[in-house]
Amino acid sequence: MSVTVTPDQLDGYAGQIRANAGSALQTMQEYRNAHCVDYTGLTGLLHLLRVPLGVMSDWGSQLMTAAADKLWLTADNLAGTAQSYRDLDLAAADELWRTVFDAPADHRETDADSPATGYTRGAVITLAVPAPRSDSVEMVNNVYSALELPNRIATWVLGWNPLEKGVPWAIGEFGQLYRIGEAWNELEHAFIAIGTDLTTGMDTLSVHWDSSESGDSGASAAFDHHIRESWVPAMNACGQLCDLFQQLCEQMAAAFQEMVHELLFILNFYGRKIKAAAKVLTELTSLSFKAVWNIKKLVSALYHAVVDLYELTVLKIEMFVECAETLVAAGVALRNHIRGDFEVMQSS
Amino acid sequence: MDTTRSLPDVEGLLRAARQKVTEFVAAPSGLDDFRSRVMEQADQLARLQSPGTDVGTEVPASVREVFDRIAAGELPRGAVLDADSEDPGARAAHEWLTPRLRILARAVDLVDAGMSESKAVAAATDEYREQRTGL
Numbered sequence: 030m031s032v033t034v035t036p037d038q039l040d041g042y043a044g045q046i047r048a049n050a051g052s053a054l055q056t057m058q059e060y061r062n063a064h065c066v067d068y069t070g071l072t073g074l075l076h077l078l079r080v081p082l083g084v085m086s087d088w089g090s091q092l093m094t095a096a097a098d099k100l101w102l103t104a105d106n107l108a109g110t111a112q113s114y115r116d117l118d119l120a121a122a123d124e125l126w127r128t129v130f131d132a133p134a135d136h137r138e139t140d141a142d143s144p145a146t147g148y149t150r151g152a153v154i155t156l157a158v159p160a161p162r163s164d165s166v167e168m169v170n171n172v173y174s175a176l177e178l179p180n181r182i183a184t185w186v187l188g189w190n191p192l193e194k195g196v197p198w199a200i201g202e203f204g205q206l207y208r209i210g211e212a213w214n215e216l217e218h219a220f221i222a223i224g225t226d227l228t229t230g231m232d233t234l235s236v237h238w239d240s241s242e243s244g245d246s247g248a249s250a251a252f253d254h255h256i257r258e259s260w261v262p263a264m265n266a267c268g269q270l271c272d273l274f275q276q277l278c279e280q281m282a283a284a285f286q287e288m289v290h291e292l293l294f295i296l297n298f299y300g301r302k303i304k305a306a307a308k309v310l311t312e313l314t315s316l317s318f319k320a321v322w323n324i325k326k327l328v329s330a331l332y333h334a335v336v337d338l339y340e341l342t343v344l345k346i347e348m349f350v351e352c353a354e355t356l357v358a359a360g361v362a363l364r365n366h367i368r369g370d371f372e373v374m375q376s377s
Numbered sequence: 378m379d380t381t382r383s384l385p386d387v388e389g390l391l392r393a394a395r396q397k398v399t400e401f402v403a404a405p406s407g408l409d410d411f412r413s414r415v416m417e418q419a420d421q422l423a424r425l426q427s428p429g430t431d432v433g434t435e436v437p438a439s440v441r442e443v444f445d446r447i448a449a450g451e452l453p454r455g456a457v458l459d460a461d462s463e464d465p466g467a468r469a470a471h472e473w474l475t476p477r478l479r480i481l482a483r484a485v486d487l488v489d490a491g492m493s494e495s496k497a498v499a500a501a502t503d504e505y506r507e508q509r510t511g512l
Binding site for chain 2: 181182185186187188262263269270273276280284287291294295298302307310311313315316318321322325326330334337338341344348349352358363366
């Protein structure tokens, strides 16, 4: 039975793991807090998305906390293993020297210094701040413009107009959804970077630690498995979930954008008809019931088309919420896995 | 809380999550045929005729004169629409038209509820007077 181990190398990798647990995940946590829950512009119908977006972000926070805690524990266990190796080495040397050479009681063997090399200071996490967006500004101006004449006519003829304030108010800044999606995309790459960094460090450590002949495959093999088969896939899985959050946000933004396009279409479509009907009013020699009937029916049709559009948008938002819940459920399972399924590894 | 899931379980959940996003993307939004539905409804509306015999109120000569100026391009059409028009004739036309339009608009509701046009206009006129006088 033989064990190849350089305890300083174990300490070196433990330092690298701690850097990921501390600096890298802390940076990600701060970034998430700043950009994944930035609701600026999520007004009108988009206000309904704040709750699911908040739940998604909470999941991210809990996951990062769980990952950091368990990475610290993994690093501590590895450093403890290094110390155990050192202690065992001293005890064995003492035994040898006492038996063969009758060494003095206060003698202690000391190993030559072999500082750990090849370890990083953790994954390099550079998270780009999503650029501000104002996608809806021009569209809202177009909506105001398209609304202006039918609104004046409807208000004049009917005395009131349900569309006057409600329509532009309902349009939030869907560009903000793209921004939040971009933030999740940055976090996706950060999680994967941590996984890659852990792999690189494990590759380095493997050269200096081989206890496979000590029985039960040895602690080195168990630790190697712990990193490569648990931590790295877990970080990649976190990255995948972030990717899914990004896709979800982008798709919702695109759906909302389409809704605003359709809104502009119906405002222009019915606006022209209402304008034509109103034109008749100033050409008559007799103010007729039929002329007013036409305008009222057109305004009513426009109103119902807008309501239909809102209902379709709300339906899409409800689907978003349902989808976000599924993603968060997967995220919770992943967090639980990270938080509690590594006990067997921690005893190594 | 379940802390016993293995990574393959998590992978299964991830697959389900990805599938859910795919469904979200592929789900019909209802917007695909929204325009055709809007146009179809507008066509149906165009085919509809207001029921009964049209009831008209003769436009006074002073208002017709304003209409003529609009037709000749001397006044913008919007001048009659706005109460704050600077043209006294347009303002007077606006003031003559507005209550009558409101009465007719209310009459449309009454006709939709099953009343004849003439009765609806008469009822809407009474209603308007009551509102104005508080009687």
